[in-house]
Amino acid sequence: MRANMKEYAAVEAAAMKFVKSVAEGNSAYAKELFCDEAVLFGYLDGKLEHGSIQAFYDNVDSVGAGNDFQARIDVVAVEETLAVVRVLEEKWGGRIDFTDYLLLLKIDGEWKCVAKAYNQNSDTIKR
Numbered sequence: 001m002r003a004n005m006k007e008y009a010a011v012e013a014a015a016m017k018f019v020k021s022v023a024e025g026n027s028a029y030a031k032e033l034f035c036d037e038a039v040l041f042g043y044l045d046g047k048l049e050h051g052s053i054q055a056f057y058d059n060v061d062s063v064g065a066g067n068d069f070q071a072r073i074d075v076v077a078v079e080e081t082l083a084v085v086r087v088l089e090e091k092w093g094g095r096i097d098f099t100d101y102l103l104l105l106k107i108d109g110e111w112k113c114v115a116k117a118y119n120q121n122s123d124t125i126k127r
Helices: 005-024 028-033 054-062
Strands: 034-044 047-052 070-078 082-092 096-107 110-120
Touching: 005 028, 005 070, 005 082, 005 096, 005 110, 028 034, 028 054, 028 110, 034 054, 034 096, 047 054
Parallel strands: 034 110
Antiparallel strands: 034 047, 070 082, 082 096, 096 110
């Protein structure tokens, strides 16, 4: 059963922790969102990243978002205990555009991200 609009707002607020971490170059906010066992998959500058979400935290903490960074959150779906969020990012680190998909579960009444998969736009890949 699809969740009510209040849950969409709660999912969007949870996803804002992701955006705030990226925008500020501080993984502390994202660490509130992701569960400890969360995983990530994607290609960064043509190299496959996969495994622990720690790689995302390391990237966020080592690369500032840059002055031109922009992001948009699209709540794609919210069910009773499951949500899918798309985050569009432009000019991360001053050059990279990403599309991130976050898979969230409602755990103990709180929306937590269990997986992040992303695409780096091919015209921003640095080899």
